[in-house]
Amino acid sequence: MNISLNKTDDVNGVITIEIEKADYQEKVEEALNRLRHQVNIPGFRQGKVPKGIIEKMYGKTVLADELSKILNDELFKYIRENNLPVLGEPLAVENEENKIDFEKDENFTFSFDIALSPEFELSLTHEDKLTYYHITLDEESLQDQINAYLNNYGTYEAVDEPALEDDLLKGTLTELENGEPKENGMVIENAVIMPLYVKDEETRKQLIGAKVGDKIVLNPKKAYDNNEAEIASLLQTTKDKIQDIDSDFSYEIKEITRYKKPEMNQEFFDKILGEGVVSSEEEFKLKVRDLLNTQFASPSDYLFIRDLRNLILDKMKDVQLPEEFLKRWLLESNKESTAESIENEFPKIIDDLKFSLAKDKIIKEHNIEVSHEDVEALGNEKAKAQFIQYGILNIREEFLGDYVKNMLSNEKTVNDLYQQTLNRKIIEGMKQTVDVEEKEITSKELSDMLEKEKEKEKEKEEEKGKEEASTGENRE
Template sequence: MAKITKKEIDPLNLSFTVEITRADYQGALDKELKKYRKQAQLKGFRKGKTPMSALRKMFGQQVLAQVVSEELQKAVNEVLKEEPNYIGQPISAEDTPELNLDINSKEDLVFKFDLGRTPDFELQGLDTGHTFEYFMAKLSEEEAQEELHRLRIQSSRPTEVNEDEDIKAGDIITVTGVELVGGLPKVDGITHEFTIFMDNLAEEVQQELLGKRVGDSVRVNIFELEKDISEDQVRKYLLGLDEEDEREVSPEFELTINKVSRILPREMNQEFFDEVFGAEQITSEEEAIAYLKAQYQKDYTKASDSLLFRSIQEYLMEQNSLELPDRFLKRWLVESEENYTIELVEEEYERFAKGLRWTLIRNKLINHFKLNVTPEELKASFVEEMMSYFGQKNRHLLSDRVLQDMAERMLKDEKAVRRHYEQLFDQKLIQALKETYTLQEKEVTPQELQALIEEANAEDEANGLLLDEEE
């Protein structure tokens, strides 16, 4: 068995040496070579009868490396079992002796490693007397009415208006475009019918069309008709030209209005409520307004909690100034990540260290509050996520059995499971912290709340602590 010698440098750093003698690996080496002998079929020898000397010469170094690696890994794992607070992975010490791996050598093999430890600390800053601002936003009655109106428009279908009605903002217009040269129709020029949306048109074109009716005409530069449209898109989508058609097109066109359609708000009947909110969920305008307020409040609460969580993070990190084995961690990052250079690690290390410190504090908080996530909660989280994908109005299309089966399949995705675990722990953690501290509620508009989130994200992106109001 390999000999392990540990040396404590300081509370955050440990070095250890693994000595592997010939006797430690000889038995395993002979056993592996015998396996090779049974399987080897070399020219001039019957299968299983190859001389051991020939096998040692041909495969000895390869088998020795494998056996020594296994012995070394056993020893390293033994050290890690005895060091529950290790961080990262062991890395070769800078003064480790050069390895001379030779199947014919009788010298002992010596490996030296460095290992970092997490700091041992008592959590500070959970005093109940500390106060945090808690920004709250609510959807006003007027905003809820505006959102309901938007849904009535969004779910509506265009309706053709009477020919004697004036064009209004937001209308959909079908026109026939005629190519002109010098103010007259071009001989063998383009004549093509297409549809345009008032909201997509250049401002000056919109102003010219407002008040026009079916049968009226306007003259435009076809390539400047819409905002943010390329010449290729004009030729293809407005003029109906194939990509192979390379004819020169005059910019001057006369557009004659053939039809005007308008999207009118849907009537608030049961068909509308079922389509937008789900079958038999809402039956009146009052219920729709109440539902919208409640749904938006969920989103606002998530955003408010994110801002509060950020403030508490900053406070707890100030109260718990943790030292890390910085030199070890920088070396470990360079060795463990192929694309990491010393320069890049130096540049990014503060972000990494800040995130690591918060992880250590967060783990302490989870243990302090005795938080846990049950399998049932995890599965319910997947079900809720899938329901959000399909939307409230399609909820009736998914039976509970279908949702449960889909959740079971998603539970086999390790990455997704870890993400949901972290989200659930964070949700429970923020709730525990809200009950710990005094919150001074401050009402803001939804727009102000969103601005605060964006400002916080901009500040924290450089520091490794990024908010996400969707979490």
């Protein structure tokens, strides 16, 4: 067997594999002998079929299978042992020389096109400038979050005052007929109504300002605009049992309760953050801000990696890739793709590939490694950030541990965490390589910045569309 590489240019080559009869004969004989003992052929006992018949019936198929195995093993062994920086996968050369005649040939020659990663220098130095944004919660959003905690951790207390729209009214609903309690009609004790959620304005006005002991006549279907779920909830039944109910009801108010926000005191601080974590309102706000700021670690990393990508792509604009091979490989490896779709997406594909090659180079130059402990630590951080987003700042460690363990059982989640951890280590490496300005911005400033960038991108796309339309008209 002879294997050789002919580089047609810096990024393209052809691997040729010459296979002689001695390279495959023994394997073919072994495969035919196995078949001889396995197949059932009428007129012969199993295992006693003459070898010549087996060879005549299955010889070509077995030879093709064994050649395929040898080719696959030797091709990738050659690539591995010679450390060839292959892009994509080898593709069989499509020419007459690669055609096989199993009737006549005993020696075979196979050729495969390969694409090679280009050699390039990133030349990243402290002359290159990037910004790492430390994002903090703006004051308005911080106060909104604190208000949310105040709204969630308060209590309802009975009041002897006219009802407000967001008070809870509790009373007895009695089904009426001709203005009187209906015989054997529905009576619902402890029926709860909040005027704020009543759809009918006339009914809502009757409820707002009502006092304990007042009786109000209302029609549930009218009050809730035929919303089956809300009507069933009020009448304490199921949706299928309210279809034929269209009566008026008398509602006698037995109790009015009003939401009372908690005081900003130690009891409240302990409920939100855990016992003794803070002891004053100022400390509470600072701690809440710090915890909420953790959710901005990913956007900060994303912005830096995005800007690093743009810097690298600018430096690699003259780096040539095996584009024709890559288009062919993409078309052959993805049956859903078309030549047109690949052509449209190709500029982005090339940029993604260049950045991927650059990242591999950075990882190698900075000896970056990601351990399981690194992935687990980021998983723990992400889990905490998720609970914080849901308003849970005081999560028990044992519950958090179980949650993280469940996260790490998902392969896709682990891969995502691995890539994010890798990006963080790349960021740390880049902070030692290029000039990085550490800049603090608020979440509001971040939102404004991204909105402006989105507008600019939209303008570029519109301008590009006009240019393409103009070019098309000129061609016509």
